[in-house]
Amino acid sequence: MSETPEPPAAPAGRVVLVTGGNRGIGRAIAEAFVAQGDRVAVTTRSGGAPEGALDVTCDVTDPGAVDAAFATIEAELGPVEVLVANAGITADTLLLRMSEDDWSSVIDTNLTGSFRLAKRATKGMLRLRRGRIIFISSVVGLLGSPGQANYAASKAGLVGMARSLARELGSRSITANVVAPGFVATDMTDVLSDDQKTAIRAQVPLGRYADPAEVAAAVTWLAGDGAAYVTGAVIPVDGGLGMGH
Ligand code: NDP
Numbered sequence: 001m002s003e004t005p006e007p008p009a010a011p012a013g014r015v016v017l018v019t020g021g022n023r024g025i026g027r028a029i030a031e032a033f034v035a036q037g038d039r040v041a042v043t044t045r046s047g048g049a050p051e052g053a054l055d056v057t058c059d060v061t062d063p064g065a066v067d068a069a070f071a072t073i074e075a076e077l078g079p080v081e082v083l084v085a086n087a088g089i090t091a092d093t094l095l096l097r098m099s100e101d102d103w104s105s106v107i108d109t110n111l112t113g114s115f116r117l118a119k120r121a122t123k124g125m126l127r128l129r130r131g132r133i134i135f136i137s138s139v140v141g142l143l144g145s146p147g148q149a150n151y152a153a154s155k156a157g158l159v160g161m162a163r164s165l166a167r168e169l170g171s172r173s174i175t176a177n178v179v180a181p182g183f184v185a186t187d188m189t190d191v192l193s194d195d196q197k198t199a200i201r202a203q204v205p206l207g208r209y210a211d212p213a214e215v216a217a218a219v220t221w222l223a224g225d226g227a228a229y230v231t232g233a234v235i236p237v238d239g240g241l242g243m244g245h
Pocket residue numbers: 019020021022023024025026043044045046047058059060061086087088089109136137138139180181182183184185186187188189
């Protein structure tokens with residue numbers, strides 16, 4: 001007598017997309033999700049996802065590329081349940097020297113890129129009737145920083161966007177939150193001079209830079225069951241630098 005075959009087991013973990021996950025903070029975030037058994041896709045322009053993650057090429061300034069990346073991830077892993085919009089750039093210079101391109105390239109990558117990702121991710125989340133959207137902002141978005149008007153504006157914009165999405169999507173069990181790191185040891189901060197690094201450390205109550213894994217810990221918490229009732233929040237991971245903002 002032949003037995004009824006077992007239905008295929010549902011794949012374990014949720015589908016998580018981390019943009020900018022080939023290095024720095026994004027890589028640490030992607031590795032943390034892989035380590036907890038989620039199905040992780042990483043998008044970047046230059047490739048190089050951590051082991052265990054699906055490597056997808058996508059420039060977040062190109063709406064067609066964002067759509068194509070989601071189509072690939074949906075086909076390979078399933079609908080994205082957790083979006084971590086982490087890809088970001090700086091183009092620091094004082095206001096009077098800031099070109100239109102310095103301004104628009106940073107806004108287009110950091111803010112409009114996150115809009116494109118959230119909009120596309122929400123399609124699938126609405127069908128699932130659940131989802132977690134996490135934007136990687138910066139303490140600079142709340143404190144301001146000389147020479148970073150473009151960057152600070154892009155990062156502050158993420159707070160308004162997250163809080164609007166929290167209101168729009170809350171009834172469908174989709175949360176939208178912001179993580180605001182302080183100074184983290186990555187390629188982005190490696191370009192600072194030793195004097196600048198010393199001056200920054202002196203302002204941080206904990207007296208040191210963050211390790212990327214410390215930012216990842218806040219992100220995995222926001223994506224987890226324990227944060228189901230947290231939306232529209234800005235979680236600082238800044239060693240106390242931005243206290244009160
Ligand atoms: P890195 O410069 O180390 O990495 C940036 C990542 O973004 C890379 O993976 C890069 O990949 C990707 N990226 C940049 N532009 C694009 C684009 N147009 N399309 C797709 N991917 C892109 O940065 P960090 O890890 O330091 O920073 C990560 C995030 O955290 C950023 O949003 C940053 O603003 C924020 N942050 C960083 C802080 C720090 O101190 N380091 C502090 C506070 C916030 P590729 O070049 O291959 O495309």
